[in-house]
Amino acid sequence: MNHAQLTALGRALRLLGEHGEALTADTPDARLHEVKADLRRAVDLLDESVSTAARTTRCPEHPGGPVDPAAPDLCLLCETRRRSARRSEYGGSGPAVPQAPEHPVPSRYGVRGDRPQPQQRWLPELWNGQEWQLCGTPRRDRREAELYIAAQRRGPRPAMAYRLVHEFTDYEVLRVWGTPVKVDIEPLGNL
Numbered sequence: 686m687n688h689a690q691l692t693a694l695g696r697a698l699r700l701l702g703e704h705g706e707a708l709t710a711d712t713p714d715a716r717l718h719e720v721k722a723d724l725r726r727a728v729d730l731l732d733e734s735v736s737t738a739a740r741t742t743r744c745p746e747h748p749g750g751p752v753d754p755a756a757p758d759l760c761l762l763c764e765t766r767r768r769s770a771r772r773s774e775y776g777g778s779g780p781a782v783p784q785a786p787e788h789p790v791p792s793r794y795g796v797r798g799d800r801p802q803p804q805q806r807w808l809p810e811l812w813n814g815q816e817w818q819l820c821g822t823p824r825r826d827r828r829e830a831e832l833y834i835a836a837q838r839r840g841p842r843p844a845m846a847y848r849l850v851h852e853f854t855d856y857e858v859l860r861v862w863g864t865p866v867k868v869d870i871e872p873l874g875n876l
Contacts, residue, residue: 690734697727805853809834811844814868820844823852831860838862 686694704720740748744760756764807830811820820837824830827849834847846863 686734686736690730694727694730694734697723697730701727805851807859808850808852809837810848810850811837812846812848812863812865814845814866815870817848817865820847827851827859834862 700723701720704723707716708720738749741752742748742750742759744750744758744763747760747762751761752759753761753764758764804825806823806825807827808819808823809821809830810817821830821833824833830849834849837843838847844863845868846861846865848861849859851857851859
């Protein structure tokens with residue numbers, strides 16, 4: 686509901702309140718027709734301002750879902766979930782307790798034995814004055830990665846520090862060569 690609709694609807698409802706206070710047993714029919722027209726106008730304004738369908742259930746998850754009159758929140762979807770949970774608690778056969786098939790169907794995602802094992806790699810990194818960055822191709826062999834870092838340190842433009850990071854489901858710093866010092870990239874120290 687936008688501001689103009691809100692203002693018009695509030696004005697129409699206040700007018701109806703004034704009509705209600707002025708009603709008596711001897712109110713003329715012309716005045717009642719005026720109240721009826723104002724009431725229709727307020728209902729029309731309300732119809733214009735409502736943008737969604739009325740809720741069919743009291744469920745916050747499925748407000749417009751299918752209705753189950755026996756459910757406390759009138760939601761068929763939630764009540765079905767609750768019923769299947771109750772059946773599985775008492776050992777009944779429901780969707781929560783799957784039956785073992787006679788001939789198992791292979792999963793489209795495979796079984797644990799079919800998946801490749803996690804790979805371990807050694808990542809050579811250098812300190813660029815601000816942060817650690819990858820300085821070469823990740824290696825499958827630790828000795829090869831250490832030899833690569835040794836060659837980099839002997840090169841024409843070695844970095845301030847190097848480190849070797851072991852990657853295997855998580856990262857672990859194995860060895861650090863040199864001392865990383867934070868370098869201010871602005872000349873004269875940002876003066």
